[in-house]
Every structure is written in C-alpha cells, then in structure tokens.
C-alpha cells in the first residue's frame with residue numbers, strides 16, 4: 001500500500017475512560033526487516049482517564065508535535081499523572097521530554113530494565129519511576145486498578161504488558177501486533193490480517209519463541225476482551241484465534257529439530273537489527289533460532305543454548321575499539337563450550353574501525369570453526385540491501401545445517417512410486433523477477449500455472465526458504481519471464497548466489513512498467529500483482545493477477561522442465 005498521505009494521529013474511544021491514539025505512518029518503512037511488507041504502520045498510544053490520568057506508550061519523535069496537539073484537544077496535558085512504557089525506545093525520548101516540560105509531575109511506570117533504559121535515554125538519573133516486577137499494581141481510581149506483567153525477551157528485555165480489569169483490556173506492547181496502516185482501528189474481518197500478523201510474528205517473535213510461550217502462559221489467566229497492541233489494528237474479534245496461532249507458531253519453532261544460537265549485544269540497536277534479519281533468514285528455512293542478548297543473559301543460559309545448537313552466530317558492535325564486555329564474556333563461553341564441528345557465523349555494526357567483528361572472527365577461525373556465511377560488517381545503520389544480505393546469509397546458514405544433518409541420516413531410498421508419478425507433472429521453465437526499493441531478486445520457477453481467465457491469473461509455488469520469498473506477499477509485484485528452449489538463462493539462474501549478490505549482473509534486462517526487471521532474452525513476460533497466498537507445506541502458493549505482458553520472441557518454443565521425481569525441482 002503505497003500512499004502519499006501525511007502522517008496523522010487517529011483518536012477513538014475504545015472503552016470506559018479509555019482512548020486510543022494511533023500515530024499513523026502511511027508510507028513504506030524499511031529500516032527493519034519486519035517492515036518489509038511495506039504497508040506503513042501505526043504507533044498506538046492509550047489514554048486512561050480515571051481519577052488519575054495515565055498515558056501508555058507515547059510515540060517516537062516524528063510524531064511529537066501532532067501527537068501533543070491531538071492530546072491537548074481532548075484534555076489538559078498538564079494533568080497527566082503517569083506515563084506507562086511497555087518498552088523503552090530511545091526514539092521516544094523527544095516525545096517524553098516534551099510531555100515532561102508540560103507536566104513535570106509525571107511519574108513513569110516501567111519494568112526494571114525499562115527504568116535503566118529510560119534513565120539513559122533521558123540522561124536523567126533522578127526520574128521518578130515506579131518499577132513493576134509483576135506483583136505491584138497501580139490504582140488510577142474509577143475501577144482502573146492496573147496490573148503489570150513483565151514479558152521480557154532478548155529483543156525487548158524490558159517488555160511490560162499492562163492489564164486493566166475495569167475494561168478487560170490488555171495493553172500488549174509488541175505482542176499480537178502487525179505493521180499495517182489503515183483507517184480500521186479494530187480487527188473486524190480479522191482473517192484479512194492473517195498474512196501480516198504471521199509475518200510480524202515470524203520477524204519479531206519467532207527468534208525468541210521460547211519467551212513468547214512463557215509470556216502466553218503468564219497472560220493465560222487474565223479475562224481479556226481486547227488486545228491493545230503497540231502496532232496495527234487492535235485485536236477484538238480474532239482474539240482467541242490469534243492467541244491460539246501465537247501458541248502454535250511458537251511451538252512450531254521450539255519443536256524444530258535444528259537450532260541456531262544467535263548471540264549478540266547492541267548498544268544502539270543496529271546490531272540488533274542485523275540479528276533480526278539473520279534470524280528471519282534462518283527461521284524461514286525451518287530452523288529454530290534461540291536468540292541471546294548477552295547483556296541480559298547469564299553464562300549458564302549461553303552455555304546451554306550453545307550446547308544444544310547445531311550452529312552459533314555472534315554479533316557485536318565496536319565501541320571504543322572493542323567488543324562490549326558481555327560479548328567478550330560470551331565469546332569465552334562459546335570457545336570453551338562449542339565443539340569445533342559446529343557451524344559459526346559473525347556479524348556486527350561498526351562506525352569506522354570495527355575491531356569487535358575482526359576479533360570474534362579471528363578467535364573463531366583460530367579455534368577451527370567453519371563459517372556458514374562470510375562475516376557481515378555493516379557501517380552504522382543497515383539499509384534494505386544490507387538487510388537482504390543478512391536474511392540470505394541466515395538462510396544459507398540454515399540450509400548448510402540441514403544439509404549436514406541429511407548427510408548423517410541413512411541414505412534416502414530411491415524415489416517412491418508417488419514421487420515418480422508426481423514427477424511426471426511438467427511446468428514451463430520461468431524466471432520470476434522482482435524489485436522493491438533497492439532490493440531485487442530473481443529465481444528459476446517451474447511450478448507456474450495459469451489459474452484464472454478473468455482476471456488473467458496464475459499461481460506460483462515459492463519454497464519458504466527462497467531469497468525471493470519476501471517479495472511475494474500480497475500487494476507485491478513481480479514479473480514472470482517465460483524462458484525459451486536453450487541453456488543460457490537457465491544456467492545463469494541455476495547458479496548458487498552468495499548473500500546479497502546481484503542476480504542480474506551480466507545479463508540483459510529492461511524495466512517493466514511495475515518496476516521489476518524483464519529478462520530481454522525471455523520468450524515472453526507477464527507483469528503480475530500478488531492477490532493472495534496460501535501456506536502449502538514447505539511452499540507458499542502465490543496467486544497473482546496478470547496486469548500486462550508481451551511475447552518477446554515469436555519463433556521460439558517454451559522451455560519445459562521434465563523431472564524424474566516429484567520430491568525435488
């Protein structure tokens with residue numbers, strides 16, 4: 001959903017004395033992997049007006065001004081008693097400072113790690129903060145006797161959910177959200193959000209599925225009528241289904257046979273962003289990730305995670321020419337714990353010299369570990385291309401682990417009758433190409449079928465671990481290049497590409513009207529828009545309408561892909 005609408009703040013009463021304020025960014029965001037679906041997002045903040053007034057989760061600084069205006073139109077901002085923070089994002093500091101100028105009496109409410117982050121972000125050690133560890137409540141009057149549930153995880157060690165028994169609303173912070181911007185405040189027709197919610201879960205929750213399960217356990221006794229999420233639509237209609245789905249998706253992760261320990265620290269969030277993209281690449285290949293934020297993990301936790309993992313990946317920023325102390329400690333534990341047949345990987349963000357990444361890489365090399373991808377070094381904040389590289393590196397890493405496990409398993413038998421029979425299905429050989437912003441990709445595909453006449457439509461089966469996968473969600477566009485008989489293009493796309501490698505280097509392309517590359521050597525091409533996709537085992541079945549197309553070579557014949565077995569391409 002690409003739109004030029006300006007940012008705004010949408011306000012709606014959602015319960016007794018309770019109002020939501022949704023700060024809306026309509027345009028595409030891609031500074032973190034979870035925004036790849038490019039549908040904008042909302043930063044949801046809440047106001048509870050009991051005898052005391054509490055504000056939950058004010059938005060980041062791009063909204064400070066219009067958010068304060070929206071508040072001031074409804075009540076006297078000077079009267080705010082509490083600001084409750086589901087997690088502390090340094091980006092919120094500007095809005096919090098502006099609130100404090102208007103209402104210096106504000107008392108903050110957050111978890112213990114949240115208090116540390118908040119004091120740092122506001123550079124003020126004397127802030128009045130009520131720290132909530134789980135037992136304490138906060139009475140705002142008029143029945144709003146708030147309860148607090150810390151739900152820490154490696155990505156947000158300070159996450160705190162808030163429950164209001166008066167309205168039966170759970171302020172769920174990052175849990176149960178989605179990155180979608182729209183006019184709809186609640187989730188009526190909730191099934192239409194399934195794809196976005198799943199993607200959000202896959203990016204933000206799957207890397208710490210174990211902690212998500214713990215959070216679900218803690219929340220399960222509360223009679224909740226509404227999840228007041230930090231992002232996207234509030235969850236009312238599909239609440240039970242979404243809760244159930246979170247449980248199921250988490251279990252899918254934690255029950256996977258192979259696990260990678262992803263061990264990192266990040267002072268300003270850049271290395272954490274790289275970690276998320278790598279984790280996304282690993283989990284989409286069906287391998288579990290156990291994320292460890294070294295700053296908040298004890299040595300035993302690191303040791304256990306490394307022991308039960310088939311591989312480990314370490315990430316660090318460089319600060320003052322060094323890796324931060326928790327990373328150095330974790331490195332010591334890894335070196336003394338991990339057998340050197342475990343696959344390793346290293347990444348990190350740096351500013352100018354990047355000694356931390358060099359140090360980790362050289363220590364691991366000296367200890368004899370094999371690397372699942374070339375070390376990733378990113379200067380300051382990653383962009384969408386570096387995020388794509390990270391995601392692809394994660395997938396390569398997971399695939400290498402899966403191959404290693406397969407080799408050890410007994411040799412698979414010859415193709416079964418069913419596989420041989422399925423293998424007789426033929427498809428035309430195509431290359432699917434897509435470009436979104438600075439990110440482009442292309443892949444060979446022979447599981448392409450016409451699916452409808454009106455509108456002209458087709459389906460493509462895309463394996464879940466394909467690099468191309470993030471570009472084939474609803475609303476995305478791509479080009480199907482149907483190949484002519486002959487080897488050249490087929491050979492080019494049969495190659496294995498390294499993470500982030502330009503897949504179009506050395507071949508002639510033109511730009512389609514939807515911005516994606518057309519292979520000039522193709523027999524014909526179709527410009528497509530993804531309408532919907534269905535989960536089909538280890539593939540996504542993508543249905544797309546054909547918006548435009550042309551035959552480029554009238555004389556050639558479509559390349560057909562013949563196979564002996566239906567268990568591989």
Ligand SMILES: Cc1cc2nc3c(=O)[nH]c(=O)nc-3n(C[C@H](O)[C@H](O)[C@H](O)COP(=O)(O)O)c2cc1C
Nearest residue numbers: 266267268269270271317320321350351352353354
């Ligand atoms: C206090 C401080 C010291 C830093 N020292 C170094 C350094 O010695 N070498 C370097 O390459 N980058 C240095 N940087 C840059 C950081 O590595 C860079 O900002 C990186 O993106 C931080 O990653 P993070 O967001 O994961 O913490 C320094 C940054 C700060 C704030």
